[in-house]
Amino acid sequence: MFKTIKRLLRRGISWPIEAVLFYALAGLLKLMPPAVSSAVMGGLMGIIGPLTPFHRRSLFNIRFAMPELTASEHRAIARRMWVNLGRVVGEYFHTSAIMASDRLTIHGMEHMDLLRGKGGFMISAHIGNWELASFPGIKAGLPINCVYRPINNPFISALFKQRLEVLNRAYEKGVEGARGMASTIKNKEVFAMVVDQKLREGEMLDFFGHKASTAVAHLKLAQKKDVPIILSRVVRTGGCRFKVLVTPLDLKGFDPESPSYVQDAATHIYSIIESWI
Template sequence: MSRPLPWMTRLRNAALSAAVWALTHYLRLIGPRLSAWTCAFWARLIGPLTPIQTQTLANLELAYPDRSAAEHRAIARGMWDNLGRMGGEFVHLDRIWQFNMWEPAKSRIEVEGATQFTAMRIDGKPALVFTAHLANWELPAIAAAAQGLDSAVLFRAPDNAFFADLLFNARAQVMGNLVAASHVAVFELASVLEQGKHLGILVDQARRGGPLVQFFGHPCTTNPTIARLARLYECPVHGVRVIRLPGGRFRITCTPPIDLPRDEKGRIDIDASMQTITSIVEEWVREHPEQWTWFYKRWRI
């Protein structure tokens, strides 16, 4: 039997719940585009004043040593704008997917590599999909569910239980199966692939004890889960990314299956494969640096 929460915790959760309810209903009322603009305005205003800005600028100086401090601040400002817009879009996850393949001009979403998505849906085989914290990274999982792709998503829940529940409930309405990262998650991930489903994993954060890879010319660790699963199940691995476009629109791109490196025995080489995947993510970030989350401690070893 679980112990009741302390009254101060219950009071704090009640206050948070009331505040979030009021803000959510206001943002829902004004619609996705105005909601995104409003949150982006406040993020651009407040974000640079937080301690997170220091880590952001340090990472940008490491990644782009040839650029000026003003250019670093401009990228950081774009990052805050993107994060604010994503926050404003989060309350509209059930409305944000507007895709019409017959009339693309009327769609909020553009899709490149649609044949790859179609092939994954009809081939009856499992597949691994990696993505990164670019633009609105919630969209690939929403797209998979909207297009009938039987899928699951590995995610890391926030440490705060209140916000963890809030995020889980919002995502559960519009995404496939949600698998919380934990020391036992690997068994659930294996079950997903054994059932012939598709598994999405974010791959652009550090992992203590993980393989060392080069990212923007500097060593960092990475999470090898996707390469280990690919080696175990010999299933195709695709990269999917989101690009934010003007006017509240997005482009989702899907790569063909990635040809991952193999060792002398013909098995997928985990360390080399993670370098291949990391290099692809770096190309994505370099193309739209203002749409990536630069405040992660990516180069922590």
Template structure:
């Protein structure tokens, strides 16, 4: 039964991709947003999102929670519809703001770079814009869907038909990730998902199991740890903002405590989410129930 279900899920996604691809990017995004905000709030998953919003943003009213949930589904619907247009959107509808000498780091071909971000706005634009606008190749990590057929369709889109490398999060991908940094390449990691084997660090003042690998890699390969924020501005227009690198070493060049670096990263994420809560994925099992 699972194989049959996976097959039909992949067929449905493929048909949607064809439909959205023949439309102009803005039209596709608008239709995807309409589908998302019309259907999403009625799904059982919205109850989980509301629980998370109540815990992370306890001062929000019921109406504000409703608006965040509706906006979240609108954003997710747009993300799906924008997959077939990622190259165009990342190249022509994305503004990049550099607050931390990103250009200098990119020009230094001898030093690897590790970018971190979260599931904000259309997070798939992050890597695509790095390639299409900055002409800087970047390897990506992602959590693969359970359906391998769906994973293959999404992977083709996020890598711009293979022009980027993307590694599913697993023990086996660790070797490839380390090779990227060892060879002075760039790597992008989204750090806002639960990781059962990680360490417990507060996120919105609640314990959250977090993968420390992004800090450990930076300290091992002595590469800058650059936070990148993605904001949806209007329809399918975006703004990427790169921030100054987080401090991963003390003044005496000894490694900072991993937990302290993660706290700094979480603080940035919290700020971004609070400013645009409807653009974050509240469906994640980020905290213990």
């Protein structure tokens, strides 16, 4: 009974209030130039983020991954993380404008030809503004698909889905996402994904010296279908300016016949992401 009442209150009161506040903020940010929207949200999150309960978890994770750093260095990294997250939010509503401007440059665009007519994967991590990681594929005119997690609040989800319209297809996380990945490769299209997310399931592999549950389904599919994997790293060069570094994943040193091939390849990818961080 209590859970039912709580659910009704959330849907009837909390969600509408959240939606009003969110759309008000979104409308305000859309009125600003991209650089201003980015700076405003970065500044706000740099102040508010460290005051939230999530800040303690962030510090714990940073200490866990980088115990060799001092406490002041941990705090500095955490604050920069909040600022960057805020900037990503501020830039979210200007993604198309940023992609069409000189605020974004691509290095290694020629590597996108490896995916043309064959399909494959573009993988990235939550670094810089990861929302821009698929831009090289979009600019190359390739059919880019992805998987997304729907927003719990249905009043807000429609606005987030608008961002996905620049892609060829977007599949909901779960069974639909798994089928979408397989369909993408079958149709010789490109599946874009960030691979540094914490999972409840997956292979336990090394990441920053600790075991972490990681996704390997894309690696198994890439091996089975013999399709390329492209790394797309977004670097914030200053304020609301970026460069995207595109490089093909080199797995020539790994034996595809080895039982540990997929695990070894995944560990190699995570070592690359560590170097990005």
